[in-house]
Amino acid sequence: MTTIKKVPISNFASNDQLGLIAYSLNNILRVFNTKTSTFINIDATKQHQEAIKSIEFSKDGTHLITSSNDKTIKVWNTTDLSCINSIDTPKKISSAQLTLDNKSVVIADKAGDVYIYNLDDTKEKLEKDKKDVEDGEEKNLLLGHFSSITDMIFSDCHKYILTADRDEKVRVSKYPHAFDIESFCLGHTQFVSKLLIKNDILLTGSGDGTIKVWKWKDGQLLQSINMFDKIKNEAPEPAAVLTTIPLYISNDRVYVYVEEHSTLFTFKYANNVIDESSFSSIQLESSPLAVQAVDSGNVLLVSLWATTDTTPLVVAIDTAKSVVIPDHSLAKTLNEKTEVPALGDKELKELFDTTLQSQFKKYSGLSERKKIHMENKNKDDQPEAPLKLRKMTTEGAAEVSK
Amino acid sequence: METETSNNTNVEDTTSTTTTATDKPQQQKRKKAIKPYHRIKAHSNPLSDNDFNYPVSPDKMDWSPHYPQFLKDHPEKRVEVADVGCGYGGLTVSLSAALPDQMILGMEIRDKVVQYVDERIVKLREKETDKYQNISVLKTNAMKYLPNYFYKGQLQKIFFLFPDPHFKKANHKRRIISSTLLSEYAYVLAPGGLAYFISDVEELYLWMYKHFAAHPLFEQIEDQQILLSDPCIPLIINSSEEARKVNRIDGKKWYAVFRRITEPRIINKTN
Ligand SMILES: C[S@@+](CC[C@H](N)C(=O)[O-])C[C@H]1O[C@@H](n2cnc3c(N)ncnc32)[C@H](O)[C@@H]1O
Numbered sequence: 027m028t029t030i031k032k033v034p035i036s037n038f039a040s041n042d043q044l045g046l047i048a049y050s051l052n053n054i055l056r057v058f059n060t061k062t063s064t065f066i067n068i069d070a071t072k073q074h075q076e077a078i079k080s081i082e083f084s085k086d087g088t089h090l091i092t093s094s095n096d097k098t099i100k101v102w103n104t105t106d107l108s109c110i111n112s113i114d115t116p117k118k119i120s121s122a123q124l125t126l127d128n129k130s131v132v133i134a135d136k137a138g139d140v141y142i143y144n145l146d147d148t149k150e151k152l153e154k155d156k157k158d159v160e161d162g163e164e165k166n167l168l169l170g171h172f173s174s175i176t177d178m179i180f181s182d183c184h185k186y187i188l189t190a191d192r193d194e195k196v197r198v199s200k201y202p203h204a205f206d207i208e209s210f211c212l213g214h215t216q217f218v219s220k221l222l223i224k225n226d227i228l229l230t231g232s233g234d235g236t237i238k239v240w241k242w243k244d245g246q247l248l249q250s251i252n253m254f255d256k257i258k259n260e261a262p263e264p265a266a267v268l269t270t271i272p273l274y275i276s277n278d279r280v281y282v283y284v285e286e287h288s289t290l291f292t293f294k295y296a297n298n299v300i301d302e303s304s305f306s307s308i309q310l311e312s313s314p315l316a317v318q319a320v321d322s323g324n325v326l327l328v329s330l331w332a333t334t335d336t337t338p339l340v341v342a343i344d345t346a347k348s349v350v351i352p353d354h355s356l357a358k359t360l361n362e363k364t365e366v367p368a369l370g371d372k373e374l375k376e377l378f379d380t381t382l383q384s385q386f387k388k389y390s391g392l393s394e395r396k397k398i399h400m401e402n403k404n405k406d407d408q409p410e411a412p413l414k415l416r417k418m419t420t421e422g423a424a425e426v427s428k
Numbered sequence: 429m430e431t432e433t434s435n436n437t438n439v440e441d442t443t444s445t446t447t448t449a450t451d452k453p454q455q456q457k458r459k460k461a462i463k464p465y466h467r468i469k470a471h472s473n474p475l476s477d478n479d480f481n482y483p484v485s486p487d488k489m490d491w492s493p494h495y496p497q498f499l500k501d502h503p504e505k506r507v508e509v510a511d512v513g514c515g516y517g518g519l520t521v522s523l524s525a526a527l528p529d530q531m532i533l534g535m536e537i538r539d540k541v542v543q544y545v546d547e548r549i550v551k552l553r554e555k556e557t558d559k560y561q562n563i564s565v566l567k568t569n570a571m572k573y574l575p576n577y578f579y580k581g582q583l584q585k586i587f588f589l590f591p592d593p594h595f596k597k598a599n600h601k602r603r604i605i606s607s608t609l610l611s612e613y614a615y616v617l618a619p620g621g622l623a624y625f626i627s628d629v630e631e632l633y634l635w636m637y638k639h640f641a642a643h644p645l646f647e648q649i650e651d652q653q654i655l656l657s658d659p660c661i662p663l664i665i666n667s668s669e670e671a672r673k674v675n676r677i678d679g680k681k682w683y684a685v686f687r688r689i690t691e692p693r694i695i696n697k698t699n
Contacts, residue, residue, distance in 0.1 A: 139608070170608030172571045193572060194484070203692055205607070205644055207615040210575045212485035 030374050033367050035329035035339050036381055038318030039081040039090070044104060047320065047360075048090055049329070050078035052367050052377060055092055057107055060320070060356060065363065072109040074098065077380060084124045085184075091131060093122040095380060099131055101145060111145050121178040134178035134189060138171040140204070169204040171197065177221045181242070188228065188242060190218035196230060198242050209245035213238055222272045227298050229275055235268035237282055239300060249300055253284050256291065256305055273317045274326065279345060281326065283314050290314055290328060292348055308348055312337050315381070319345070320356065327357060331378075339364055482573045489577055494564035495531055501561075507531045507577075508584040510616075512570045513591055513604060517545035518668035521552065524563045526659045530584065533577075534565040542567040571602075571609060574616050581618040585660065588625040590670035593632045605636040607643060614645040617688040622649070626664050626683035628674040633682035640684065644692035649685045658685070 033051045040047045045061035053074045057066045076096035083090055083104070090102040099122045101111040117135035124131055125142075134140045143166060173191040180187055180201065186208060187201040196211035196218055216233030223229075228242035239249035253270050269285040280300055282291040288311065294304035312330040319326050326343040338361045342354030351357070369377065483489040491507065492499050499505065509527060511520045514534030523532045536542045545565040552560040568577070591604045600606075605625065613623060623646065627633040640646050655661055664683055665671060674681055 167607060169611060170606070172609065195575070199611075203644070205611045205614070206692065207580075207611055209580065210485075210615075212576065215484060 029371075030331050030333060030378050031335050031337065032332045032339075033369055033374070033377065034315060034331050035364075036316055037078055037081045038316045038327060038329065039083050040318050040320050040327075041083045041087045041104070042320065042322060044087050046083075046104060047318065047327075047356075048081050048083070049316075049318075049360075050081055050092070051364070052077050052369070053094065053096070054078075054367055055081070055102075056364060057090070057104075058360065058363075063359065066107045068107050069109065072100070072112075074100065077377060079119060080121055082123060084128050085126060086128070089124055089128050091122055091124050093119045093133070095119075099133060101131065113143055113145075115141075120175045123178065123180055126180075126184040132168060132178070132180075132187065134175040136174045138173050138175055138191065140168040140170065140175065140178065140187070140189060141166045142168045142202075168202075169197075169199050171195070176218055179221045179223050181223060182225055186243070188221055188223065190221050190230065192217040194218065194232070194234075196221065196228070196240075196242070198245065209243060211238075211240045211242055211245045211247070213240075213247045213250065219269050220271045220273075222275050224275050229272040229280065231270035231272045231282070233269045235270060235284075237270050237272055237280075237300070239298070241298075248298065251293075251300060251302060253282070253291070257284060257287065257289075257307075273314075274319055276319060276323045276345065281317060283317075286313055288312050288314075290317070290343070306348055308343060308350065310341065310350070325351070325354065325356070327360075339366070482568055482576045484576065486575075486577060486579050486582075491531075494533075494566070495561060498531060498561040505531055506579075506582055507533045508582065509533065509587075510535055510570075510574075510578075510583055510585070511587045511589070513537070513588065514545065514565060515541060515589075516669040517548055517565060518671070519587060519589055519663055520545065520563050520565065521548065521560070522663050522667040523660070524560050526663060527585075528562065530562060532563045534563070535568050535570045536565060537567065537569050539567055571604060574612055578616040580615055581621075583616050584618055584621045586613055586617060586621070586623050587660075587664065588623070588636070589664055589668045590627055590674075591625075591632065591636075593627075593629045595631070600635075603632070603635065605639050607639050610639060610643045610646065614643070614688055619688055619690045621688045623686045623688070624660060624664050624683065626671075626681055628670070628679045628681050630680070630682065633684075637682075637684055640686045642695060644695055645689060646686040647689050647693060649687055655685065661685075 035049045035051055037050045038047070045059055046057055047060060048055065048057045053076050055068060055073060055078060057068065059066055074092065074094035074096050076094055078092050078094045080093045081090065088104055090104050092100045097115050097118060099113045099115065099119065100109055102108065103110050113131065115133055115135065117137045119133055119135055121134045122131055129146060130142050130144050132140060132142050169189065171189060171191045173193040175189050175191050177190045178187065185201055187199050187204060188196060190196045194214045194216060198208040198211065200206045200208055211228065211230070214230065214232040214234050214236070218230050218232050220231045221228060226241055226243060228240040230238045230240065235252060235254045237251045237253065238247060240247055253268055271283045271285065272280065273283050274281040275295060278294060278296055280293045280295040284291065288309065290308045290310060292306055292308065294301040310328065310330060312333045314328045314330055316329045317326055324345055326345050327340050328343055329340050330337055340357050340360050342351045342357040343349065344351050508530045509523060509532040511523070511532065511534045514520050514536050517534050520532055520534035534545055536545065542565055549560060549563060549565065588604055594600060594602045617623065623640070625636050627636065641648065649655060665681060666675065
């Protein structure tokens with residue numbers, strides 16, 4: 027799939043209590059109030075400059091946080107959608123989260139570092155801290171991976187922070203004492219694409235084609251489901267690389283998306299176990315890229331890549347029956363009322379290429395494990411860019427053996 | 429890296445991939461002397477191929493080929509000592525007798541160097557069959573894969589001897605000691621476990637010292653009594669190949685030892 031016809035909805039977030047659904051199309055944030063059935067007006071000058079990467083409500087629903095490819099984080103007040111704060115970051119962002127008190131924002135970047143910024147700090151202080159970071163002072167550095175970070179989430183209690191990387195690992199660090207690593211969840215053999223947490227349980231997707239279920243606190247792997255096996259009968263030619271992305275976990279269902287498949291996969295989920303025999307697939311018009319449960323989890327909104335002019339932006343799924351609801355009113359309203367930014371073919375392709383999922387392709391190409399296999403015979407292979415190493419001699423060794 | 433190049437049949441290729449700043453003066457020399465006199469052995473060590481495949485997790489690591497005799501005698505034992513960036517293995521080898529009850533692992537990123545140390549251990553074991561059973565070496569990037577090999581709190585000691593200095597500011601991120609990597613070292617170290625580091629480069633020593641001192645899970649051992657009675661101290665100062673090189677030019681060395689603690693220290697960051 028390389029051609030798309032219009033800008034899709036790439037991120038969703040919702041808050042049932044407030045009745046708000048926030049979503050993004052390229053760089054534009056939209057917020058729909060389901061109680062009044064109106065869009066909340068957002069100052070156009072405050073919108074992001076480039077594609078939005080994540081949207082998240084604060085735990086108490088008072089704030090909304092967005093991160094974007096333009097390397098800024100914005101914090102919005104959910105009552106009137108005024109932009110409270112806009113923070114420039116030095117690196118490309120993988121994920122941004124508000125702390126429980128909404129006073130700070132935690133930002134994971136593609137260089138592998140996680141920083142924390144206090145939102146009350148003046149712009150000058152932030153600038154200064156950032157400069158200090160460049161000078162090696164690392165004042166706001168919370169933790170770091172020696173690898174690109176792909177996703178970051180807080181545990182429900184906010185006492186732990188989980189980070190996933192391009193090198194197969196999920197790290198569980200204490201929060202705020204993130205220098206104290208609680209555990210690693212090790213088992214994936216390719217980059218980890220997505221983290222999803224529900225109390226003690228973590229769900230991960232990966233470029234290795236599996237979905238894994240963990241007791242994250244002690245890094246214990248509970249279950250691993252190989253999506254290759256599940257879909258090999260459906261897809262005539264399953265891709266060599268499958269990126270699995272767990273999208274949503276409700277009380278009794280898990281939804282999974284496999285990159286470049288026009289299908290939403292679902293399993294029953296109870297007592298921390300995915301019931302493999304309950305596997306079923308919901309056929310869609312095109313590949314999904316974001317989902318959001320609304321209506322107390324009874325309905326799942328699924329956004330689609332538009333491969334034809336008539337592909338809807340979003341479809342609604344009945345979570346009890348696992349079927350598409352043909353004329354769901356909310357989906358219908360969103361499809362009819364959402365202004366879709368106009369982009370040329372070239373820009374659309376660019377958007378497609380820079381959207382999260384397709385970026386993973388790059389990761390799978392870079393996977394060390396794979397590389398190691400391929401270059402097994404090349405004995406002088408260095409895993410990273412050339413390391414500058416000291417010259418050493420074995421004269422000392424000769425002395426020792428004497 | 430004399431040994432590496434002389435062992436390689438394709439000298440020019442090697443130079444282009446592993447040339448280092450300090451190697452420069454030698455580069456010309458090498459170009460003239462392209463006389464491969466030593467073919468690479470089809471590696472004598474069956475482990476090397478496995479070593480390319482770092483384990484997915486510590487559960488998946490089979491240590492028995494590394495310590496066949498030792499594990500036969502003490503099947504319950506695990507690796508407790510890591511020599512990170514072990515180079516030609518001087519420390520790893522001398523720790524064998526100093527810590528006879530513990531399993532010691534040299535970790536090194538350069539293939540040829542790993543191969544050298546491996547052969548060195550094989551020869552030592554052949555010479556004295558009852559000795560050197562508690563040491564081994566493997567190829568890995570210790571900045572990435574320690575948690576793949578070791579469980580939380582598995583190590584009693586971790587050594588960083590004469591690490592690569594990476595002088596350029598842009599390359600400081602590649603230094604083997606940084607605040608974020610220290611969190612990983614703290615993870616693999618047991619409470620009370622010790623981290624040793626030494627350097628002949630004052631700037632690098634100060635960098636390492638500053639980062640250890642600023643990490644809430646490490647506490648410096650300042651008590652001279654403790655340090656004097658630690659059999660590892662003389663070894664970090666004199667046993668490794670780098671240490672001997674520094675001795676020959678009468679260079680200075682700086683070292684420190686930090687303990688892994690469980691209750692985070694409160695650190696006053698200025699400002
Ligand atoms: C200057 S040498 C010191 C060797 C030895 N410790 C000694 O004192 O003789 C540094 C060594 O660290 C190794 N090294 C550098 N980065 C490494 C990494 N990330 N993982 C494992 N070894 C590494 C280098 O290949 C080199 O052999």
